[in-house]
Amino acid sequence: DSGVTQTPxxxxxxxxxxxxxxxxxxxxxxxxxxxxxxxxxxxxFLIQYYNGEERAKGNILERFSAQQFPDLHxxxxxxxxxxxxxxxxxxxxxxxxxxxQDTQYFGPGTRLTVL
Amino acid sequence: xxxxxxxxxxxxxxxEPVHLPCxxxxxxxxxxxxxxxxxxxxxxxxxxxxxxxxxxxRMASLAIAEDRKSxxxxxxxxxxxxAAVYYCILRTSGTYKYIFxxxxxxxxxx
Numbered sequence: 001d002s003g004v005t006q007t008p009x010x011x012x013x014x015x016x017x018x019x020x021x022x023x024x025x026x027x028x029x030x031x032x033x034x035x036x037x038x039x040x041x042x043x044x045f046l047i048q049y050y051n052g053e054e055r056a057k058g059n060i061l062e063r064f065s066a067q068q069f070p071d072l073h074x075x076x077x078x079x080x081x082x083x084x085x086x087x088x089x090x091x092x093x094x095x096x097x098x099x100x101q102d103t104q105y106f107g108p109g110t111r112l113t114v115l
Numbered sequence: 116x117x118x119x120x121x122x123x124x125x126x127x128x129x130x131e132p133v134h135l136p137c138x139x140x141x142x143x144x145x146x147x148x149x150x151x152x153x154x155x156x157x158x159x160x161x162x163x164x165x166x167x168x169x170x171x172x173r174m175a176s177l178a179i180a181e182d183r184k185s186x187x188x189x190x191x192x193x194x195x196x197x198a199a200v201y202y203c204i205l206r207t208s209g210t211y212k213y214i215f216x217x218x219x220x221x222x223x224x225x
Contacts, residue, residue: 002158002160004158033213035213035215042215042216042217042218043153043159043202043215044215045212045213045214045215048211048212055211056210056211056212058212090158090159092158092159097211098211099206099208100145100146100147100206100207100208101147101164101206102206103149103161103164104151104159104161104213105160105161106158106159106160107158108157108158109157109158
């Protein structure tokens with residue numbers, strides 16, 4: 001158990017809908033990262049928040065957005081969902097801002113299925 | 116971001132050592148080498164990291180070549196629970212993205 005929690009575990013929805021994925025980092029960790037893992041794309045970095053502020057952006061679509069709240073939990077919002085958004089979404093946390101020695105701890109993931 | 120190259124898959128017998136190679140010929144002097152692994156149906160988990168010297172922890176050892184253009188993750192006695200995809204990642208100071216490549220899928224034979 002990494003100490004990172006994600007809800008829900010599974011989510012099934014229809015095209016065009018909007019969903020919110022939630023992540024609680026390990027106690028004391030200030031950074032939260034979001035990743036998407038699909039069969040054909042591997043593990044793709046989406047975005048990082050550090051202590052409430054966006055720190056780095058990866059391959060995140062404009063239809064997706066995220067935020068980190070004062071209690072450090074984070075939410076990933078996915079809107080206008082398409083079939084291709086079906087994937088595993090992982091959240092990870094780290095103690096500091098993501099420096100070269102920072103270690104990430106991953107949650108169990110949310111499996112999103114768009115029908 | 117500096118890139119890493121790993122074999123797509125490897126096999127090992129149970130209870131034998133496993134050497135997982137990673138090439139990173141464009142590594143810069145301040146890049147740290149990190150290894151993560153992803154067990155089936157789980158999120159990735161941290162294994163080990165290092166800069167120049169060889170590193171050991173309870174999970175594995177990391178051997179880094181003198182020129183740092185390659186490294187090897189060593190599992191001293193593979194178990195069936197070590198079957199996973201192993202990712203070698205370079206971390207550069209000042210960049211915050213984690214670039215996971217395709218990794219090496221390790222199969223452990225009983």
